[in-house]
Amino acid sequence: MTRIAYGKLMRFLTARLSPGGELGLHLTAGVIMLVVAVAAFGEIADAVGEGDDIARYDEQVSQWFYAHAFEPLTTIMFGITHLHGIPAMSVLSALLGLWFWRRHAPYWLLATAICVPGGMLLNVLLKHVYQRARPAFDEPFVTLATYSFPSGHTAAATLFYGLLASYVVTTSASWRVRAAAVAGAAAMVALVALSRVYLGAHFVSDVLAAMAESLAWLAVCITSVSTLRRRRAARQEQ
Template identity: 60%
Template sequence: MKFLSTNRVLRFIEARFTPGGELGLHLTAGVALMVLATAVFGAIAGAVVGRTGIALLDLRVSQWFDAHAAEPLVSVVLVFSALHSVASVAVAAGLLGWYFWRRRERYWLLALVCAVPGGMLLNVLLKYVYQRSRPVFDAPMVDLATYSFPSGHTSASTALYGFLACYVVMTARRHGTRVWAVLLAVLMVALVATSRVYLGAHYLSDVLAGIVESCGWLALCITGCSTLRRRRAA
């Protein structure tokens, strides 16, 4: 009986790491990324609530950016940030959805709807859970009444650019194209996150939490839709 039980466990583990299985390696990797992202987000949120760790660095980083803000960079950053607002990302996601609809890529369309609009709703929910106030300055560059943690701009941009990178990685034939897609996605997310801290709209922990939040949600959406497609095909 013990031998049979061990065999079952080994077969289960082997099936979870089989690249071609409908519940194989891709699902295992997605779940692992989601669990890791959840753990990291929990650590950041715990530090913010307890005012320890990275939360102690938040004020110093925000004050440094505020002290070094100057034109014409401020105007450039304001425009760049506006181009990555939640509304702008929603429009971009709509155009991408139209592209998938025209190409009849139903599973990618489903994954997009879950990842970007779904991620935005998750971000709003988390903001109301933590209800963190935004940074306060004598002469603020932006004046926002909504909550700060986690960053909506950063979260939405991470979902959009991360989704585009996943699509290119899974469909492009050239290895170089895949690498460039990932690097460009990382660069754009980093620029959006930096712009929000530079403008004084968010703390460092806000943008980091937004990135982690969307990475975990994106892994869940991509993996879930891929599993659904594989099961239908099987």
């Protein structure tokens, strides 16, 4: 590699890793997250479509939860799942958007407007692409006519809590607060996913695919809005 080519490469890498650049570290991190999430979703989808070991594992886990269900855990799981359905998540997203508006955070308001609704639309499209039947039981806890793959409740939770955690991570100066936000978001998503598998509404691969799908869409939304904000800020400084 010539000295000129090496210099160009170093300038390119420096720009991509610059925390403040309009096409810097935020874009690099977003692209990496998008690629990893899409790859993970693809692997899960391929395994489900080909009926690999994951399909047998899915069935075993579903039957185990169904056989070991007990009160009051079942009632708790119903409460968690109802709080993360489309009506409840729509209300929560609207309240989050209102909060961003009151805090004069227009770019986060824009991210909220496209993240959860857009991600849920993507989830519906993917359901019709794969058309996977839901787990079957003699006396199911829930009976749903829609397709199973990927999980809509888990997707909505990943989008909502992921967006909220992203806001805290980018605005808080305390690493403890940032770590708590990420851990709290992950815990809530895991809890919603568990409720869907426990109640027999989804297989494990359904909720894992929903997480991957939603993280990919979240990366697109956050990175796009962040790039828009940085570009406008750069133009105003000129």
